[in-house]
Amino acid sequence: MNVTSIKTIYVAEMARSLRTVLQSIVSPxxxxxxxFVVFGSAIGTRITQVEGVPYGxxxxxxxxxxxxLTQSVSNASFGIFFPRFTGSIYEILSAPxxxxxxxxxxxxxxxxxxxxxxxxxxxxxxxFVPFSIQHPAVMxxxxxxxxxxxxxxxxxxxxxADGFEKLQLVPLLIxxxxxxxxxxxxxxxxxxxxxxxxxxxxPVVYLVSGFRWSFYGQGDVSIWISxxxxxxxxxxxxxxxxxxxRSGYRLKP
Amino acid sequence: MxxxxxxxxxxxxxxxxxxxxxxxxxxxxxxDIRRGEIFALLGPNGAxxxxxxxxxxxxxxxxxxxxxxxxxxxISDFRAARSYIGLVPQxxxxxxxxxxxxxxxxxxxLFGKPRNPAHIEQVLxxxxxxxxxxxxxxxxxxxxxxRVLIAKALAHEPDILFLDEPTAGVDVELRRDMWEVVRGLxxxxxxxxxxxxxxxxxxxxxxxxxxxxxxxxxLVEEKHALMRSLGRxxxxxxxxxxxxEVPESLTRFGLxxxxxxxxxxxxxxxxSTASDSxxxxxxxxxxxxxxxxxxxxxxxxxxxxLLAGLDNAGVGVKDLYTRQSSLEEIFVSLVQERKE
Numbered sequence: 001m002n003v004t005s006i007k008t009i010y011v012a013e014m015a016r017s018l019r020t021v022l023q024s025i026v027s028p029x030x031x032x033x034x035x036f037v038v039f040g041s042a043i044g045t046r047i048t049q050v051e052g053v054p055y056g057x058x059x060x061x062x063x064x065x066x067x068x069l070t071q072s073v074s075n076a077s078f079g080i081f082f083p084r085f086t087g088s089i090y091e092i093l094s095a096p097x098x099x100x101x102x103x104x105x106x107x108x109x110x111x112x113x114x115x116x117x118x119x120x121x122x123x124x125x126x127x128f129v130p131f132s133i134q135h136p137a138v139m140x141x142x143x144x145x146x147x148x149x150x151x152x153x154x155x156x157x158x159x160x161a162d163g164f165e166k167l168q169l170v171p172l173l174i175x176x177x178x179x180x181x182x183x184x185x186x187x188x189x190x191x192x193x194x195x196x197x198x199x200x201x202x203p204v205v206y207l208v209s210g211f212r213w214s215f216y217g218q219g220d221v222s223i224w225i226s227x228x229x230x231x232x233x234x235x236x237x238x239x240x241x242x243x244x245x246r247s248g249y250r251l252k253p
Numbered sequence: 254m255x256x257x258x259x260x261x262x263x264x265x266x267x268x269x270x271x272x273x274x275x276x277x278x279x280x281x282x283x284x285d286i287r288r289g290e291i292f293a294l295l296g297p298n299g300a301x302x303x304x305x306x307x308x309x310x311x312x313x314x315x316x317x318x319x320x321x322x323x324x325x326x327x328i329s330d331f332r333a334a335r336s337y338i339g340l341v342p343q344x345x346x347x348x349x350x351x352x353x354x355x356x357x358x359x360x361x362x363l364f365g366k367p368r369n370p371a372h373i374e375q376v377l378x379x380x381x382x383x384x385x386x387x388x389x390x391x392x393x394x395x396x397x398x399x400r401v402l403i404a405k406a407l408a409h410e411p412d413i414l415f416l417d418e419p420t421a422g423v424d425v426e427l428r429r430d431m432w433e434v435v436r437g438l439x440x441x442x443x444x445x446x447x448x449x450x451x452x453x454x455x456x457x458x459x460x461x462x463x464x465x466x467x468x469x470x471x472l473v474e475e476k477h478a479l480m481r482s483l484g485r486x487x488x489x490x491x492x493x494x495x496x497x498e499v500p501e502s503l504t505r506f507g508l509x510x511x512x513x514x515x516x517x518x519x520x521x522x523x524x525s526t527a528s529d530s531x532x533x534x535x536x537x538x539x540x541x542x543x544x545x546x547x548x549x550x551x552x553x554x555x556x557x558x559l560l561a562g563l564d565n566a567g568v569g570v571k572d573l574y575t576r577q578s579s580l581e582e583i584f585v586s587l588v589q590e591r592k593e
Contacts, residue, residue, distance in 0.1 A: 002332075002365045004362055004365045004366070004367065005362065005363055005364070005365045007362070008359060008362030008363050009363070011362075012348075012351075012355075012359050015355070016350075019350060082348075083348070086346055086347065086348065086349065087342070087344050087346030088346045088347055088348050090310075090312055090340065090342050090346060091340075091360060091363060091405065092363065093311055093312050094310040094311045094312055094335060094338065094340050095335060095363040095364055095365075096331065096332040096333070096334075096335040096336045096364060096365060097332075097363065097365075098332075248314050252311075252312060252313060252314050253272055253273065253313055253314070
């Protein structure tokens with residue numbers, strides 16, 4: 001394992017985020033905080049409890065997950081797309097690094113940024129709504145697994161995209177709707193029976209449910225199913241990336 | 254010593270590349286690159302130069318064939334093979350918002366080498382980039398960006414340097430500076446493979462020349478031998494009195510009139526007496542010209558017969574000089590020959 005090369009990519013990616021600190025950190029924190037203000041403090045006070053949890057506190061895990069998913073995808077996809085766009089990817093592809101090492105460098109950097117953001121948003125949420133975390137270790141585990149899995153997805157999107165429009169397409173048209181419909185703002189028990197079944201095909205449901213379980217000890221599905229699903233998503237993403245490097249898709253003609 | 258210098262550092266065998274669309278960019282290329290040489294790869298646009306370099310460097314997958322770098326297969330032993338190589342690409346590709354220092358240091362780390370600020374400083378100074386080390390790449394001129402690409406390729410101290418059109422779009426002064434840098438690298442034992450559109454560049458720097466056309470390696474030859482064996486020479490005779498036409502008695506020499514009849518041009522081939530050239534090293538061009546006539550007229554020296562013929566025809570000569578065709582002319586004639 002070429003640790004120096006992995007570290008070099010990691011450090012360069014983190015430095016890029018620090019160069020664009022407003023866009024990378026301040027912007028997602030401000031926008032997520034607005035959700036807490038509007039749905040937590042303002043509207044939330046007029047909504048009754050959901051599953052025994054005050055509404056403001058109920059949406060905290062879902063909103064962190066919303067931010068985590070979008071930021072992980074966005075960070076990782078931009079991280080690999082930008083050198084492809086500028087052409088400087090030649091340097092990475094001609095270096096003595098394996099595909100796994102390239103992925104580790106980009107994906108761990110993207111995941112680190114998302115996890116830091118998640119923790120910042122968690123701290124920010126505590127300023128607006130009172131909440132507790134029953135299983136902090138599980139919460140951290142979910143945070144890390146989700147950030148890594150969706151950074152892997154972002155990496156795939158960054159290789160698939162052949163322009164900035166496509167880069168935005170998946171986060172805007174797929175990730176955000178799935179997250180909104182994945183129980184971020186409600187429990188799936190509140191849906192009609194048919195939609196409850198349909199919702200189970202939404203992978204984000206399992207992430208939000210598991211993450212919420214770590215906070216309040218209850219979720220829409222079992223914590224074990226949630227964990228199993230996130231591990232399966234991660235394996236699927238890794239398999240796709242392996243196929244990309246084997247075929248050279250969009251990287252090596 | 255000479256033997257070690259001649260050992261191939263890159264071995265290419267039967268290398269073929271057919272792209273997804275069916276276009277065959279390389280057709281069974283066999284080529285050895287010797288350690289420590291400057292090898293210039295010439296060819297028209299789309300000939301396959303960049304594809305060849307890209308395969309060796311790991312940017313393009315070969316369809317078939319083998320490439321070994323310092324004895325390491327580029328596929329099965331890619332880590333070892335790539336660790337020897339530095340690549341300067343054709344396009345000015347940079348992480349626009351990085352500083353020169355960060356960008357060059359990044360390249361070193363990418364190759365798994367530990368930090369070495371002294372080496373980075375030395376590379377930047379040698380390329381006149383030291384004063385720009387804190388500048389963002391986006392603020393640099395095209396020539397400076399090109400230097401940064403060279404600095405990045407040298408950051409990990411490669412044994413082999415690929416320069417894909419290194420001086421494209423670079424002004425003459427900068428181009429000559431870069432040639433000096435490249436020569437300095439060669440003197441330090443770095444093997445250089447360059448592709449170029451500037452024949453002058455190959456003529457100036459290369460030890461050996463490869464000409465590639467439509468994916469086929471048309472020729473690989475020592476530069477001097479190539480120019481000797483394929484170069485044509487012209488003897489220009491400045492006349493005392495202008496002529497309207499070439500006198501009948503001189504037509505057998507294939508002379509052409511030039512300079513409004515004030516000059517006669519005699520073209521002859523160097524090939525037939527190429528072996529004699531060994532005896533003439535160090536001679537002046539004029540002496541070369543007199544000693545290597547190609548058109549053997551009636552078993553005698555063509556030039557001697559020509560001069561005698563001119564004398565007999567009463568054509569007075571006030572001056573004469575010879576000129577050897579440039580590599581560019583050789584290249585054009587090679588490529589055209591293939592087209593025909």
